Amino acid sequence: MSRTSNRADGDLVRDFLSVAGLLEEPRLAQLYTYFAREGEATVQNVMDNLDLAQGTAYSYVNRLVDAGVVEVTRESQPQRYTTCEIDLTVTTVAGDREYTITPALIDAVGRRETNADIDTYIDRHGVAGLATALTYAVGRERGEVTHRLMADDLDISPLAAEMILQALRPVVDEHYDIDESGAGLDEMDIDDISADDA
Amino acid sequence: MSPLHIADTGLFVAMGQPSNSRYQAVRRFARRNDITFVLPKRVYEELTVDDPDVEDIPVDTAIDEGWRTVAAPLEFSEPIVSRAMDGVQQYIASADDRPADDIERADAALAALAAQHIHTGRASSVYIYTTDIAAGDGAETVLPSEGYGDSVTFVHGFRFIEGLVAGGN
Numbered sequence: 187m188s189r190t191s192n193r194a195d196g197d198l199v200r201d202f203l204s205v206a207g208l209l210e211e212p213r214l215a216q217l218y219t220y221f222a223r224e225g226e227a228t229v230q231n232v233m234d235n236l237d238l239a240q241g242t243a244y245s246y247v248n249r250l251v252d253a254g255v256v257e258v259t260r261e262s263q264p265q266r267y268t269t270c271e272i273d274l275t276v277t278t279v280a281g282d283r284e285y286t287i288t289p290a291l292i293d294a295v296g297r298r299e300t301n302a303d304i305d306t307y308i309d310r311h312g313v314a315g316l317a318t319a320l321t322y323a324v325g326r327e328r329g330e331v332t333h334r335l336m337a338d339d340l341d342i343s344p345l346a347a348e349m350i351l352q353a354l355r356p357v358v359d360e361h362y363d364i365d366e367s368g369a370g371l372d373e374m375d376i377d378d379i380s381a382d383d384a
Numbered sequence: 385m386s387p388l389h390i391a392d393t394g395l396f397v398a399m400g401q402p403s404n405s406r407y408q409a410v411r412r413f414a415r416r417n418d419i420t421f422v423l424p425k426r427v428y429e430e431l432t433v434d435d436p437d438v439e440d441i442p443v444d445t446a447i448d449e450g451w452r453t454v455a456a457p458l459e460f461s462e463p464i465v466s467r468a469m470d471g472v473q474q475y476i477a478s479a480d481d482r483p484a485d486d487i488e489r490a491d492a493a494l495a496a497l498a499a500q501h502i503h504t505g506r507a508s509s510v511y512i513y514t515t516d517i518a519a520g521d522g523a524e525t526v527l528p529s530e531g532y533g534d535s536v537t538f539v540h541g542f543r544f545i546e547g548l549v550a551g552g553n
Contacts, residue, residue, distance in 0.1 A: 306437055320458070327515035331396065332477050334488035344430040344490075346438050348397045352515070355542070364408060367517045368540030371547025374511065376387075 205274050205287050207253060208295075209313045215296030221256055221269045222289050228264040261379050278314045285317035290361035294320055294354055303353035313363075322347075323354035332375045388507035390494055391421040391452070393430045394515025395541040407442075409548040414451040420453045421513070424497055426490035428454045448551050458496050459504075463531060468492070468499035471526035476518045491516065495523035495536075502527075502535050508535075515541040 208214050210249075220236060221227055227235075233243045247267060251255035260266040274287045294316055298305040308316050318340070325331040337347040358364065399407040414421065423431075423443075446452040458465050470484070472492035477484040484536040497509030498510040514520045527536045 203485035239529075251424065273537075303438075310437055325480070326516065326518075329521050332476065332488065332518050334491055334492050334516075335480065335482075338486075338488065343433045343435045343438070344393060345397070345433050345441070346435055348393050348430075349438050350514070352394065352397055366540075366543075368514075368520050368538040370540060370543035371551070372540060373551075374544070375509075 189384065196270075205253075205272060207249075208292055209287070212296050212299045213284050214246060214250065215292045216299075216332045218250060218255060218269060219289065219296050220292040221250075221267055222293075226259055226266045226268050228266055230264060278312070278351075283314050283318070285314050287317075288361075290357055291320055293318050293360065294357045297351065297353075297357070303349045307353070316350075319350045320357065321356055323351050323358050324362055326351055327358050327362070327369060328353065385505070385508040386493055386507045387497065387511060388501045389419050389421050389511045389513065390455075390497055391427070391494055391513070392494055392514035392516065392519065395421075395513045395545075396443060396446075398515065398541055400544055401439075402442055402445060406545050410545060411446070411449070411451060413548055417438050419451065421446075422455045422497070423452060423456055424455050424490065425457060425492045426493055430490070450451050455497055458493060462500055462503060464499045464503045465496045467530065468526060469496040471495070471529065472519070472522040475522035475525055479522075480495070480510055491519045492522070493518055495526055498523060498536055499527060499530060499532065502532050503542075511535070511537050511539050513539045513541050513544060 208218055229247055255270055256267050257270055258265050259268045272287055275284055277284045291327050298308055322336040333348040333351050334344050337344040392456055399410050411471045419506045431441045469492045472495045473487040475512050476491055494512050501507040523536055524538045
């Protein structure tokens with residue numbers, strides 16, 4: 187990857203390395219997402235919620251701070267941390283694609299450890315490919331595109347497209363405002379017999 | 385005359401394997417209400433594709449169990465079928481700002497199958513279960529213009545399953 191951004195040159199290399207690191211280490215991506223979701227948190231919160239040992243938690247938090255993607259908001263003990271805004275556009279090695287690293291993408295990458303579909307997709311298509319899939323996932327939830335159009339555009343099977351779109355749906359729910367569409371079970375005019383009677 | 389239940393690829397993917405509580409919830413719903421989900425042929429082909437990157441979907445298991453079946457080919461001799469097809473293709477094309485010819489016919493086939501069954505009197509109403517909002521909204525938008533407004537319901541595949549699982553069904 188090389189980067190194209192327009193921020194001050196001094197920040198360029200550090201930003202690139204830090205964010206690239208986030209995308210290569212799912213645990214760091216998960217931790218970044220945790221801070222982003224909570225707004226502010228302490229290392230103790232991290233240990234409790236991400237089930238990390240104290241040494242590991244401190245090590246991870248320090249790496250995020252050193253990388254400049256997380257900062258201290260309160261110096262007095264216990265220190266509290268929050269995320270810094272990331273706005274970085276990268277170009278793939280082949281130079282044929284550009285994508286923006288967003289909190290949603292970092293969240294998606296962080297889920298690869300617990301979601302086999304995301305993990306497989308990154309193995310096959312890279313983080314750049316996942317960024318593209320995330321764009322389709324947002325468009326699909328907004329009613330602008332279907333899994334078949336994604337499959338056509340990206341030359342993958344419709345089933346593979348549907349799988350990754352479903353795997354990314356919780357990420358879309360978390361990071362984007364999506365209006366509810368269609369009917370749920372309650373709105374269907376079916377006189378369903380309750381489970382107790384079945 | 386009973387309702388027709390047309391299911392798209394996404395519903396089956398969301399259900400997962402037979403050991404999954406989502407799969408079991410949908411199967412119980414189908415059996416309790418004597419429902420057979422009908423798959424357009426193209427949906428069946430999508431689900432049974434040989435793709436090493438994705439886990440197999442147990443579609444034939446459910447067909448063997450009797451609560452899914454594959455639809456006969458669309459009857460394009462019925463003008464309503466072609467009109468529904470064209471209408472939904474145009475709807476999705478405008479939503480995605482691309483030419484209607486580029487829109488997958490399988491997306492529109494859900495609505496075309498619905499129109500065919502209502503028009504020929506084989507179904508009183510139709511439920512379309514899909515995770516593609518554009519395809520579901522397209523059916524609900526186009527079929528009323530053919531006079532079938534109240535007969536078609538787009539069921540959001542995830543919300544349907546989540547409702548079943550949350551209700552302990």
